[in-house]
Amino acid sequence: MSKNPSSKQSFLLRSLNLYGLDHLDPIILASLTDGQPLLLIGRHGTAKSELLNRLASALGLRHRHYNASLIAFDDLLGFPVPNPEKNALTYLRTDGDLWDAESVFLDEISRCRPEHQNKLFSIIHERRVQGLLLDKLRYRWSAMNPPISLEGLEEHEDAYQGSLPLDPALADRFPYIVEIPDFNDMNAACRRSIISKGGCADVDGASIQGWIDSASAQRKNISSQESEWIGDYVNALVLPLKKAGWPISGRRAVVLSKTIASIHAACLALNWKDSLKDAAFIALKWGLPQRVKGERITVSKLNSIHKAALQAAGQPQDSPLLKIQAESNPVKRIALALQVSKSAIPRIEFSQLVTDAYAGLSVPERYLLSRQLLPILATKDRVTASTYELLSKPLLKLKQFTEQGTHNLSVHRNRASEWDRLVRKVSRVSKSNAYNTPQLCNILYTLFTVENENFDPTLLVKTDRLWHGWLHPGEPCKEAA
Incomplete structure (x- = not known):
């Protein structure tokens, strides 16, 4: 794959007057390009909802924003009534139903009751509701506050007691799981930009659509050598992740191989200098479902796992490095x-x-x-x-x-x-x-x-x-x- 002819680096979220989030641009663009579900995790006031709603507005999408903790199924489908023949149900359409939506934002998903999570599962994973395909739905987004940690009983005073870890099966359906930084953790320049410009949402979506088109083209041009390297890299992650306490499913391994390619294409479309190896780390960092279960993902440990996988990727099957990684006894x-x-x-x-x-x-x-x-x-x-x-x-x-x-x-x-x-x-x-x-x-x-x-x-x-x-x-x- 090759870089965009333009040499200037582009910033997607800045174009939406969202600042301090430049590092998330490749993730957001990748999710827009491949249409895979995106989950944002962050404290209140970190612009999770604003980010997703501005994206939908900029792209001119028929958008639905539901509070998952309060949602009723009638909100999604309309009111069920018998059909004229009295042998089946049909639905009376409402202005807020999901049938014609192109994007859906399921907010506060961690506060949703388990029975409602099960109903939302098929929407997120299959674009289906009650077994019926939502053929116009392109994007499925969710947001949540950090869940209560499962690593200890002690909790901070500002912990979100109502935000619970997601069901593991539901968590595994989000290829992109992104943490939004807190305002207080940003540098002075970013905070100043947010204060002076962050409240303005009047933006043009033409640039964003152009980046999506460019990333889509780059994604199609991935070479067979790059695809083979990605497969080797993901395979090399499996055992180290298990040893670190972050095991991944076969589904997650397949998803990671796809998101690495999408993120690499997004970096090229935005004219970022990140290599395929950099894209692999970004996908790994923001692709582990353990985040939504309250587990702490340490960057230093991820770096070690990433470096080990880089060493192993492309090695022959009888390589000593692969034998070392495959050995369970330390x-x-x-x-x-x-x-x-x-x-x-x-x-x-x-x-x-x-x-x-x-x-x-x-x-x-x-x-x-x-x-x-x-x-x-x-x-x-x-x-x-x-x-x-x-x-x-x-x-x-x-x-x-x-x-x-x-x-x-x-x-x-x-x-x-x-x-x-x-x-x-x-x-x-x-x-x-x-x-x-x-x-x-x-x-x-x-x-x-x-x-x-x-x-x-x-x-x-x-x-x-x-x-x-x-x-x-x-x-x-x-x-x-």
Whole structure:
């Protein structure tokens, strides 16, 4: 695809006298181009309704704006009455019904009762109501306040108690899920423009229609190589997103591949400098349904997932990078990454693998990872200083424990049996040929006496042997008692 002949960058939402929202221009234009449902999330007073209503007005659409929390089905269809033959229902048309609408805005959708959400589902997903096709309906838009967070019971005083997370199936029907920034979070210039110009909605829709036409043409010209790259990129997102706690459905994966192409076409139509890779991140950032369930989407974690997918996209099926991403065990991923060159997995990315693994391990497992991995990293420049420091913490505690000549231990009777099992296990391990036997024995003691951990020493020793085989593949796996 190629850029528009005009070299000047265009701003869609500024043309509607909406400011501080330039970063959303590609999303809005993409949704206008492919006609996929759009959901806006934002606090009160962030111009969600104004944005959508101004779009409809500028494009001259037959527009319907409903409050989903108050809507009755008669508002959508008209009044049901028997037909002359008395064998079916027909509807008496009203000025506000949905039959001839070209755009519909379902406001306050998060305050809608579940039974009404089910009725709106088919409108949003299929352009149908009561099984009847709304053949003139081009755009389906919704808006909501931020839902109550499901990540904790604590809520701020200004939380929207009536705004509930959407049903997951309904949330998955919105390809574009966009957060509108708060007025207080904008810079001074944007706030000044809003104050002086934001109240004026008298705009010409010719430019917007021109951008839609241009983006539509660009969308049709996407190359087979670009389509193949998009497919590889989305496929590479699936497992990292699942590991991050943001799994996507097969439907969402298909939708993401389409929205990436639409957003890229929109960037070209607006003469933005964003590449296909940039468009992919925009689609990922504003395409996760977890936002409407009250989950927090952190940009830093998204960036890491995006970068990993960029590395994997276009790689052959037997690529080591794909094997690493496909591996579910975090320690095994580190072992696989150690077999790949530093140029393929730079220090920052390798450090991220280590810190992610460390964060997900129990305290006893962290000691094992430190003891097995630090000797390798001491001779290889693979991690950042902060990662090395993090990984060293367990062994520093171990060092402090071993430097003491004697230890006085008082064991509560409730843990006496645990201590007896541990002592017997240490005795057997000390007589085995396990890797660095003295260190392993002292780790078992440290976990009990210093960390006060409850753990199964037999299982921990087996895990240590397994990880040694992964991280030291050139050495024979030594038996531990």
